[in-house]
Amino acid sequence: MHAPGTETLSGLRTIADAAGEDLEAAVEQYARTVYRVAYSVLRNHHDAEDAVQETFLRLVRHQKDWVAVRDRRAWLARVAWRVALDRRRAAPEISLEDAAGAVRDLRAAGASADEIAEREQMTALLAKLIATLPEDLRNVVTLSTVEDLTSPEIAEVLGIPEGSVRERLMRARGILKEKLSRCLERKDARRKE
């Protein structure tokens, strides 16, 4: 037979252990998603990893609320999104013209869309184009690039209806396509001159 105090203590330890296990399980399960969300904003591995650490530290601080969270991935994605926005610095200056020229060269050399898309220059060009979008469209596009996140999860992260996510995504995509086309044509025209 245990003394009442011993039972209470062991009960508290059990709760603490369960919370610790829950936390470790959350890290194992969602760390990469959190990382991608942070990276989509920060575009830097070190900064993204710091944001992941900060996100899970915030989870430790709000561990009591964690039990009641329904969609844990979306909850963590929202925290990571805010942490990343707080940490976002000015992106390193890459010339838009240089990036567009490199993409044009790849296309002229017969590279496929997938091959071009994997290149650093294309990523830099896309980042420049996304940065020119209005904020509401930019946020939706940025989160949509995180392949783990679904439209409902993006809606929860941003606090908007799911229909708005789809509508903004279509608008943003149209704008990006138009800007990309102009960018490549301009370079092409200059070359012809």
Add this chain to the structure above:
Amino acid sequence: MPDERNDKFLDELLDASLRHYSDAAPRERLEGRVLAQLRSARAARSQRRWVWALAVGVAATVVIIAGIAIHKPVPVRPMTASQHASEPQPKLTRGPVGPGLALAKATPRGGPTHTKNLAGKTGNHGLASQLAEAHWPAQFPTPAPLSEQEKLLLAYARWMASSAQKNPAVEEQQDNLEIPLLTITALNISPLEGEKDNPEK
């Protein structure tokens, strides 16, 4: 045709670029690093909690000890007559001063006045209970200021002591004083007239 091809290429390029945009793989053992930092943070947090709990416990103990020390009743030392004489004499009032307080401050010589006060306020019936509740001094009888005679006696005693210190020869002389022996002469009682005439009676 070229426009369509170009449009299709742009769609594919945009799709692929957006797909690769955040397809960044973290460095290896990301989860391990995060967990290690979380464990250290939790350990530091629990350590801070212990420190706070300890500090609160110490503060509570200090407060309790201070409270006990403040509220501890001071033992009443019996006052000597000389000490009492040096203090200002308390005033006997009939006003808002409670009976217990008035009793405690009253002197035996002021007794009649004080009794009158109690009796006048509450009557004889409540006097016993008031006397029982009264805060009596530890010393009985209650020390009182010296009367004129006592003060004179005290002054004389001090004078004697000081004169003995100043002139020890006086004391010695007093010790060496020879007291003449008392001589008691024998009683010679003559019989009464009647007894002379009739001694048998």
